[in-house]
Amino acid sequence: MADNNNVILKMENITKTFPGVVALNNVSIDLKKGEVLGILGENGAGKSTLIKVLAGNYIKDSGKITIDGNETEFKNPGEAMESGIRVIYQELNTLENLSVTENIFLGEQETKTPLNIIDWKKMEKESRKILKQLNIDINPNTIMEDLSVSEKQVVEIAKAISKKGKILIMDEPTAALSEEDKDSLFEIIKTLKEAGVSIIYISHRLKEIFEITDRVTVLRDGKKIGTVGTSETDSNQLVTMMVGRDIQEMYPKREVPIGEVIMSVKNLVAEGIEDVSFELRKGEILGIFGLLGSGKTSLVKSLFGANPIKSGKIYVYGKKITIKKPWQARDNKIGLVPVDRKLDGLALMLGVKENITLANIQQLGKGFLIKKAVEREKAQRWIDNLDINTPSMNQEVNSLSGGNQQKVVLARWLESGSNIIILNEPTRGIDVGTKVEIYKLMQNLCEQGAGIIMISSELPEILSIADRILVISKGRITGEFKRGKASEEKLMQTACI
Ligand SMILES: Nc1ncnc2c1ncn2[C@@H]1O[C@H](COP(=O)(O)OP(=O)(O)OP(=O)(O)O)[C@@H](O)[C@H]1O
Ligand SMILES: [Mg+2]
Numbered sequence: 166m167a168d169n170n171n172v173i174l175k176m177e178n179i180t181k182t183f184p185g186v187v188a189l190n191n192v193s194i195d196l197k198k199g200e201v202l203g204i205l206g207e208n209g210a211g212k213s214t215l216i217k218v219l220a221g222n223y224i225k226d227s228g229k230i231t232i233d234g235n236e237t238e239f240k241n242p243g244e245a246m247e248s249g250i251r252v253i254y255q256e257l258n259t260l261e262n263l264s265v266t267e268n269i270f271l272g273e274q275e276t277k278t279p280l281n282i283i284d285w286k287k288m289e290k291e292s293r294k295i296l297k298q299l300n301i302d303i304n305p306n307t308i309m310e311d312l313s314v315s316e317k318q319v320v321e322i323a324k325a326i327s328k329k330g331k332i333l334i335m336d337e338p339t340a341a342l343s344e345e346d347k348d349s350l351f352e353i354i355k356t357l358k359e360a361g362v363s364i365i366y367i368s369h370r371l372k373e374i375f376e377i378t379d380r381v382t383v384l385r386d387g388k389k390i391g392t393v394g395t396s397e398t399d400s401n402q403l404v405t406m407m408v409g410r411d412i413q414e415m416y417p418k419r420e421v422p423i424g425e426v427i428m429s430v431k432n433l434v435a436e437g438i439e440d441v442s443f444e445l446r447k448g449e450i451l452g453i454f455g456l457l458g459s460g461k462t463s464l465v466k467s468l469f470g471a472n473p474i475k476s477g478k479i480y481v482y483g484k485k486i487t488i489k490k491p492w493q494a495r496d497n498k499i500g501l502v503p504v505d506r507k508l509d510g511l512a513l514m515l516g517v518k519e520n521i522t523l524a525n526i527q528q529l530g531k532g533f534l535i536k537k538a539v540e541r542e543k544a545q546r547w548i549d550n551l552d553i554n555t556p557s558m559n560q561e562v563n564s565l566s567g568g569n570q571q572k573v574v575l576a577r578w579l580e581s582g583s584n585i586i587i588l589n590e591p592t593r594g595i596d597v598g599t600k601v602e603i604y605k606l607m608q609n610l611c612e613q614g615a616g617i618i619m620i621s622s623e624l625p626e627i628l629s630i631a632d633r634i635l636v637i638s639k640g641r642i643t644g645e646f647k648r649g650k651a652s653e654e655k656l657m658q659t660a661c662i
Pocket of ligand 1: 208214594
């Protein structure tokens with residue numbers, strides 16, 4: 166029976182616990198036909214758990230789920246899929262050895278004849294069409310592992326929209342996307358909405374919440390704080406609902422004295438990099454901005470020995486260095502926080518403690534017991550400093566919320582004592598309160614003599630936090646701005662050159 170209010174989904178009094186954690190405590194939401202409902206909350210608030218309960222990844226402890234007036238409980242994601250629920254998960258779920266087309270049509274291959282011969286040509290054509298809609302130039306025959314993180318994310322999105330569903334759930338779909346790709350995604354969301362699809366949209370980016378949602382539900386510590394109409398609220402109210410207090414300053418910027426050049430890159434050429442030169446100074450936060458495919462990730466990889474350098478020179482403290490392997494970067498006190506924590510960041514099956522101290526095991530001192538004690542002490546310090554939400558330091562990183570996993574990656578590199586720190590999208594998936602803490606930490610490190618290279622596609626962040634911004638496009642630097650001299654428009658313009 167259709168509901169008068171056009172409510173297509175009701176989740177009532179949902180409770181879900183994990184050992185030592187109440188992830189959801191009596192949470193209720195409803196979703197109307199053709200609306201976008203935002204879900205906001207700090208890291209670990211329960212957002213992903215809520216949608217995983219809906220999509221059959223987790224079985225709830227108690228509560229009731231009704232879709233189109235019928236009580237439902239999906240026992241696995243396949244059942245949810247059959248009922249028209251599409252999910253873009255926060256952690257990428259692509260199969261690395263298969264092609265883009267295979268990933269998009271996984272599990273629901275188009276068939277041509279009654280003989281069940283898979284019509285790859287048709288699927289390939291269909292993939293091309295969807296990718297074009299998303300405004301992205303990826304060959305559907307590419308094997309997933311050859312794509313960048315952002316491209317993989319676009320494939321995830323393509324996968325979710327390739328077959329029409331009635332409820333589309335997006336858990337941080339734009340975390341790895343640039344502003345431009347986000348715009349294409351939002352166009353698609355609008356079209357789907359008009360076609361009557363209901364959407365649950367999770368994001369830490371308030372700007373997006375205001376741009377695309379009709380209503381917002383806020384969770385905190387597994388509880389629902391409230392639901393408000395997007396046009397009737399503002400970011401102050403939402404932040405207060407999320408963190409339970411006011412945040413005075415979203416981008417606390419301290420003036421740190423900028424010293425001598427500590428790293429200098431001259432005419433670097435590598436895959437994806439044409440001819441890049443720049444300097445990084447002590448105490449400086451150097452922002453790097455570029456669109457998808459601009460070469461910013463290739464640049465980072467070259468500086469860290471993961472993308473072979475064809476020509477050019479790198480100097481650290483005036484000394485020419487060779488970086489062919491990541492350990493050489495590490496030996497030169499260059500630390501990297503990678504963009505994809507799943508692939509190169511974390512040992513997911515190990516505990517929080519091991520992950521934080523992994524890179525620095527040699528520095529822990531002599532003797533097994535001393536090592537263990539030092540390890541515990543260091544891990545605890547970072548858990549406190551970054552407010553890592555975990556039942557214990559021995560918890561498998563796997564089971565932490567997305568944002569808390571990112572904090573663990575950060576902790577490891579902050580702990581490693583590097584002087585040149587490269588942060589690739591450091592606050593991706595991190596909630597507003599913790600972002601502020603991370604910005605403060607970055608500035609502490611600068612005060613202690615480090616220099617930071619921060620790659621970020623969040624415009625307000627890079628504009629406020631970086632002392633200087635380099636814009637990169639097609640493997641070259643196309644613009645340089647001092648803090649205060651750039652604007653969103655200027656950055657976007659130079660990024661499109
Ligand atoms: N499989 C699991 N095993 C144990 N604990 C879990 C598991 N999944 C989630 N949790 C815990 O449940 C709580 C809620 O996590 P959830 O992933 O829903 O947070 P979130 O709101 O999505 O956060 P984020 O913004 O960081 O993605 C966290 O404390 C998390 O550690
Ligand atoms: Mg999450």
